[in-house]
Amino acid sequence: MTQQLLVYVPPHPLIKHWLAVARDAATPSVLFRSAITELGRWLSYEAAREWLPTQNTVVNTPLAPCAATFIDPQVPVAVVPILRAGLGLLEGAQTVLPLAKVYHLGLVRNEETLEPSCYLNKLPEKFDPETRVLITDPMLATGGSIMTAMAELTQRGVDPTLTRIVCVVAAPPALQKLSAAYPGLTVYSAIIDETVNDQGFIVPGLGDAGDRIFGT
Numbered sequence: 001m002t003q004q005l006l007v008y009v010p011p012h013p014l015i016k017h018w019l020a021v022a023r024d025a026a027t028p029s030v031l032f033r034s035a036i037t038e039l040g041r042w043l044s045y046e047a048a049r050e051w052l053p054t055q056n057t058v059v060n061t062p063l064a065p066c067a068a069t070f071i072d073p074q075v076p077v078a079v080v081p082i083l084r085a086g087l088g089l090l091e092g093a094q095t096v097l098p099l100a101k102v103y104h105l106g107l108v109r110n111e112e113t114l115e116p117s118c119y120l121n122k123l124p125e126k127f128d129p130e131t132r133v134l135i136t137d138p139m140l141a142t143g144g145s146i147m148t149a150m151a152e153l154t155q156r157g158v159d160p161t162l163t164r165i166v167c168v169v170a171a172p173p174a175l176q177k178l179s180a181a182y183p184g185l186t187v188y189s190a191i192i193d194e195t196v197n198d199q200g201f202i203v204p205g206l207g208d209a210g211d212r213i214f215g216t
């Protein structure tokens with residue numbers, strides 16, 4: 001079977017609700033931050049399905065032995081938030097993946113050229129090839145930032161087929177770039193919007209996610 005980019009938009013009322021709150025220009029920063037946290041929680045919950053490795057065993061209930069399944073503690077799990085805005089999704093992701101290591105990657109787009117540059121890289125030199133990596137960034141617009149993040153990860157041994165991207169709004173240019181470069185990668189998004197405007201903003205989108213999370 002040929003692999004392709006998988007993009008899931010989970011049809012969940014909580015995801016729809018918090019997306020609506022985040023989209024509304026009248027939502028103040030404090031509530032916007034809560035909405036992004038909730039989206040991080042529920043999208044990470046969905047992303048963990050058939051991704052977090054488990055091990056089967058037997059436990060003794062007070063009454064009898066019983067087949068049981070635990071999360072496998074041997075397989076490394078990592079969350080990579082793309083600063084700044086990816087930090088907004090991190091807290092929710094950590095409620096689902098409390099034992100994951102967190103490796104920060106700071107990327108910022110040049111407002112004119114839309115080219116991303118890296119100002120902080122806390123990735124390890126090499127990842128265990130079995131590592132499950134969950135990247136958080138609320139906005140996949142032109143795709144420059146997420147492609148930079150994927151390049152930094154894969155050159156350190158990360159397997160794209162074991163990688164999940166959690167975002168809030170994904171736009172076609174970013175999804176097309178990911179699809180061409182990383183078949184087998186999986187994206188979880190609250191929504192896919194139609195366009196990116198000349199200034200690099202997703203329309204209708206939700207505006208500048210980083211500025212709205214941090215009130216700047």
Ligand SMILES: O=P(O)(O)OC[C@H]1O[C@H](OP(=O)(O)OP(=O)(O)O)[C@H](O)[C@@H]1O
Binds near residue numbers: 086110137138143145
């Ligand atoms: O797909 P792209 O066109 O690269 O755009 C998406 C990027 O833009 C935003 O970051 P920004 O550069 O605004 O930095 P910030 O998170 O610090 O605000 C967003 O959080 C993504 O990382």
Ligand SMILES: O=c1cc[nH]c(=O)[nH]1
Binds near residue numbers: 085139141200203210
């Ligand atoms: O619409 C957009 C596009 C990129 N980054 C944002 O924060 N918003």
Ligand SMILES: [Mg+2]
Binds near residue numbers: 085208209210211
């Ligand atoms: Mg920004």
